[in-house]
Amino acid sequence: MADEKKVDIAVGGSEGSDVEPGQTEAVESESYGWNRGLSPRAVIMLSLGGGIGTGLWVGTGTALHAAGPAGIAIAYTLVAIAIYIEFMSIGEMTCYKPVHGGYIRQTMEYVDKAAAFAMGMNFWFQWVMIIPAEVIACISVLKYWEAPQHFPEAAYITIFLIVAAIPNFFPVHFYGHVEIFMSILKVLAIMSCMCFMFIMASGGLPATHGPLVFHYWKTPGAFNHGLKGICKALLQAAFSCTSAGWVAMTAGEMRDPRRTVKRSIKPLFYRSFTFFVVNIWLVGMCIPYDEPNLSKSGTLASPFILAVRDGGSPIFAHILNALVFVTVLSCGITSYYVCSRAMTHMSDLGIIHSWFGKKDTAGRPWNSLIISGILGGGLTYLNLNSTAQQVYSWFSSLVGVASFCNWLLIYLSHIRFRQGLKAQGINYKTLPFYTKIAPYAQYFGIVLVFCFLAAQLYFAIFPFSGKPSAENFFSTYITVPLFIIDYFAYKWWFGTKIVPLKEMDFSPALYFDRIDRDEKEAEEANPSPPLTMVDRIWELRRTVIG
Template sequence: MTTPNLKAEDLCPEKTGLKREMKSRHLMMISIGGTIGTGLFMGAGQVISDAGPVGAILAFIFGGLVMYLALLCLGELAVAMPVAGSFQTYALQFISPGVGFTVGWIYWINWAVCIAANFTAAGIIMAGWFPDVSIWIWCAVFAVLVAVLNLISVKVYGETEFWFAGIKVAAIIGFILAGAGLMFGLLGHEGAIGFSNYHSNEAIFPHGGWALFLTMINVVYSFQGSELVGIAAGECENPGKNVPKVIKGIVMRIILFYVLAIAVLAATIPYQEAGLLESPFAYVFGRIGIPLAKDIMSFVVLTSALSASNSALYVCSRLLWSMAKDKHAPSWLGKLNSGGVPVNGVLLTLVLSGLSLLTSEYAADTVYLWLMSSVGLTGCLIWIVIAWCQVKFRQRFIEMGGKLETLVFKTPMYPALPILSVILNICIILSLAFIEEQRIVLYTGLPVVGLIYLYYVFVHSKTEASRQNAA
């Protein structure tokens, strides 16, 4: 059935209640801040160690490409239909209610647990400065801090995240400049070290091309968070203008920051040593002679962890609010305070994030590795769903009489681009099967996804149908 003068928002109407107080600069920094985190500052050395200098650069370029494909698909959806539920709402509307239910809950669990990991990382850093204070106390302090920042208003959250992300960006730019100075003999006392690390026969793939493939889950983990722009679009001023601007700008900035930082790290640290360093960025700063280099980078990583927690709490609360509106979550999660913030969603997320108190006491290193892999797995699944939603939306929009020229932002090379996005993300997920210490994430993660979907089919959908019949 065609509808005359069909608009995209007619297919997925906006849910009312949230306030559009976020500016484009907030949106840009939220996406950058959500993506540049501990994956770069703490995980880059391991990627260089596994893939070699050239291999690491290629891995991050490829990872950036996979991210870009997902954002191009998300761009069409978020500009046409800027709703707070973003891909969860799109999945519900264009794929099936069961997929929308599953996507919403796995993404919420993923980011809520991610908050726990970031609180733990921040607590470990603070314990290094204040060894007499237990890590769990710092976790509790940071939980209160990010809760307050989120509960006041979206404007306060956006402004705070703008400055949190700004510190990370400034640190990366400073590192790139300082590392280049070391490479060309302008800083430090070692003389010009140049690109000698790239000259060896092992520089490209020291452990073979297969090792490069196996690093991709870590690389993709580093890029997770870029899709936050879709959820934040629901509270952004003039999304039709600002969202395309942010998507086009963010990709080049993120890839530029990552690739240049990795190139400098690989040039200044032999790949054989890179995976053994607790903080490769601090190591480079220290070689240049910058005083308190380790403390400076610890502060940056601390800020990074708090920034990621801040953004994750924002995303989780909006997802729960959106799902409550769709009757896929309890109705009390749809409550807003006077600042237009889903207060109960913030509090429930922090309850689950209390896992940080456990990870700080039991096998922190192993838990962190599992968390990193699970975030990478969930992120790939979400990127697959985004591409799938874009295909289904475009098909339905045309079938119902919509005109492509009315779409402000269109995914290029349709349908080849979203199909390629799906294929690449499936390949990255399958790579977990070949990584012995991370294989457990694949064996536990996919069944959890299946169980949530089955819960919707056999429990939630029937309960909801009974309520509607009773009404």
């Protein structure tokens, strides 16, 4: 069937590409009951704010304590490189075909349906595990104050699970409005911390008695636990950047998807890089890795709160803790959204049973939402039998390793995507968005992620204690064997095959090409007036903030 739809022209934005009869209806019917209710602003803010949560506020403290300032700088920089390759890969594929399914669909159409099942289950389970991680973090954050410490943890868990689920009971545009507000608070909080720590490291606060700069790199030192410390920091870095490819998963629910993805993909990476990598360097300058509170749970272990406290601003520490609570709760809300969509995507694409993809008239996937919520909520109550720090460490480690597996398939999907374009005579330079570093960057990314996985296997077998532990292995690395089992079991049961290059279906892109062409003709017929200085400032603000 794909051969019948093949075109001999450069599809991506070429002036001669036409939409075949009935193709518009075919593309629009692929909504599978979803409503395109997310505005471009909502998508940008959700993608940006979705990653500012527990992994950044608290996880950086765990990473600093494990690896030291130089160790976390290396780990987060390496992960940032992998994330950049991921952004460019999903940006090119999603901008060309901004349809429902995200990179689960991209894996199915460009690699293999079994690989899509493995990725989908991995991605779904990953976000299910983020639910308890965020709820546990919410409780720990509240314990920064004395009064909440006397309230039963089971009651806290129940309340936060319900509060995080409620926004997902409404249509997607309501969820988008809630998350825009939350994301604005996140950005303000993290930018305030960056400014504060920069001033602190520069010696602008009396409490530091002069510039800090790289003082803590010398005393107590730049590294802690050597290679094992960096391995642990890699997990926390991957956990912190879990939502990097979130924009691809929302393509089927966003308005004006191609323009939104094209305009947001690079700015999103630059903002994420600033918020994570720059903050990591500042954290290493302001807090020593042997700070006793870093081994605790909650915001008492947050290097940001500790930096504000040590900088002599107790009032700001309380304000920041309140903002951290809001941001962590926001990530809990997002976790419900993403894991329910991941399961529904697999159902809509025929990877799993159609029952999981049932939606109401407003596009809410009740079955997958309830199943994901019950499983994620049930795992949260593990906190009642173990310490919050231990449970958080379990879930964050599993999520981090799951991210590595997903990145591998995203890189492979993009390599196959480019090969498919070439096989069907489509010039990649005609795509609305393309990356000049492909496919070499994707091959490098695969090697890099295999190194990450090898490092985690080493750390899973030989933890800090030095003694092999089954508990440590399964709480760190179980995601990898499950990922492999999912792939081969599905492939054996259903007999799936690698998608031939000439059978890859790029025809839905023609529908979006026509929209681009119509918009271009409308702009040429009614040209906009030259931008004033105020307009340019506004455009800059939109690029930076969203």
